[in-house]
Amino acid sequence: QVQLVESGGGLVQSGGSLRLSCAASGRTLSSYAMGWFRQAPGKERMFVGAIAWNSGTTYYADSVKDRFTISRDNAKKTGYLQMNSLKPEDTAIYYCAAGGRFVATSWELYDSWGQGTQVTVSS
Numbered sequence: 001q002v003q004l005v006e007s008g009g010g011l012v013q014s015g016g017s018l019r020l021s022c023a024a025s026g027r028t029l030s031s032y033a034m035g036w037f038r039q040a041p042g043k044e045r046m047f048v049g050a051i052a053w054n055s056g057t058t059y060y061a062d063s064v065k066d067r068f069t070i071s072r073d074n075a076k077k078t079g080y081l082q083m084n085s086l087k088p089e090d091t092a093i094y095y096c097a098a099g100g101r102f103v104a105t106s107w108e109l110y111d112s113w114g115q116g117t118q119v120t121v122s123s
Contacts, residue, residue: 009117022096038092
């Protein structure tokens with residue numbers, strides 16, 4: 001398994017930006033797809049976006065498309081979630097995950113998870 005640690009969360013005003021990072025240790029990250037999920041209080045974990053093992057493919061939830069961008073630097077064993085034009089409804093704990101090789105929207109297809117980082121967007 002890969003050990004993952006997210007960072008970069010915080011409080012931001014509506015319309016602002018944040019960049020989350022997901023640092024990996026243990027087995028090489030480059031063999032795995034990376035996904036980002038979020039969970040708001042009282043709601044189910046939701047897919048945000050994912051990137052294939054070789055950065056060849058990305059896929060986003062409709063709610064974040066054109067505002068969020070996923071990237072990765074396999075040499076640094078780090079993935080990123082750039083979030084622009086943030087809205088109050090983006091408030092949640094954000095998790096990164098690794099598993100498989102290709103993008104997947106189901107959290108069940110990811111084997112390794114970070115502890116999450118809180119993102120709060122004020123109106």
